[in-house]
Amino acid sequence: MNSIPSSADTGVPRSTRSIIGEPIDGILHTLLLIGGLVGLTASTVLTIEKFSLATDSDYIPSCSLNPILDCGSVMSTAQASVFGFPNSLLGIAGFAIVVTTGAGLLAGARFARWYWIGMQFGVTAAVVFVHWLIVQSLYVVGALCPYCMVVWAVTVPIFWYVTLRNVRQGAFGASTRADALAAAGNHLIPVTAWFLLVAGLVIHRFYAYWSTLL
Numbered sequence: 372m373n374s375i376p377s378s379a380d381t382g383v384p385r386s387t388r389s390i391i392g393e394p395i396d397g398i399l400h401t402l403l404l405i406g407g408l409v410g411l412t413a414s415t416v417l418t419i420e421k422f423s424l425a426t427d428s429d430y431i432p433s434c435s436l437n438p439i440l441d442c443g444s445v446m447s448t449a450q451a452s453v454f455g456f457p458n459s460l461l462g463i464a465g466f467a468i469v470v471t472t473g474a475g476l477l478a479g480a481r482f483a484r485w486y487w488i489g490m491q492f493g494v495t496a497a498v499v500f501v502h503w504l505i506v507q508s509l510y511v512v513g514a515l516c517p518y519c520m521v522v523w524a525v526t527v528p529i530f531w532y533v534t535l536r537n538v539r540q541g542a543f544g545a546s547t548r549a550d551a552l553a554a555a556g557n558h559l560i561p562v563t564a565w566f567l568l569v570a571g572l573v574i575h576r577f578y579a580y581w582s583t584l585l
Contacts (some may be wrong), residue, residue: 399532403473406525407466413521414462420518421446421457434517439577445516450507458504462522465497469529487542490533498530505569509576523569528562 420432424446434442445451451458472490475482482490501523508515535558537543574581 399536400473400476402528402532403469404477405473406529407469407473410462410522410525410529411466411470413518413525414459414466417442417446417459417516417518417522418457418463421451421459436517437580439515439580440517441514442516442518444514445508445512445519448507448512450504450512458500461500465493468493484542487533487537487540491537491542494526494530494533497526501526505572509572515573515577524566527565531562532558 416433420434420442423430424432424443432442432446434440435444446457454461468490472482504519505523508519
């Protein structure tokens with residue numbers, strides 16, 4: 372992995388670089404490994420639940436908790452099988468790669484630029500798909516799948532930190548490392564803002580139901 376430019380090259384003070392540079396690399400392998408395992412587990416459980424529901428129409432999924440948090444109603448929609456098979460199968464395949472990458476980085480592996488570009492393509496496609504599913508769940512289906520929400524919650528940080536890593540390391544061939552270092556100083560803000568925004572949308576969309584629980 373390339374070393375971080377000196378403060379003379381980047382204009383970023385050494386004390387600042389100690390906060391915004393190296394920790395991102397340390398965060399990345401842990402995030403990919405743990406986040407990937409969480410996403411893989413959620414996707415696997417979703418797949419089992421989907422097949423159980425397909426074989427028994429009376430089966431009640433473990434994540435069907437109330438009229439809003441209801442995996443059963445979500446699983447029965449076309450949005451749950453966009454490509455003709457359960458979306459969760461894509462999650463199993465994708466998160467398996469994420470876990471493998473995280474474990475490799477943790478063990479000291481170094482991946483080629485083409486691998487990181489491929490990784491970027493994968494996580495970008497995943498985050499776009501996740502946001503489409505969020506809109507569908509909130510405003511078309513009108514119900515939420517808790518396991519799906521777990522997948523949302525790990526996909527966005529994985530996308531964000533893989534993107535930060537790739538820009539900072541020049542994986543796209545652009546000399547933007549100094550700018551990336553400066554942006555990375557607030558690397559938690561976009562992720563935090565995303566969680567708050569989605570939480571706000573969920574509360575707003577289903578406020579009529581949540582208010583009955585108060």
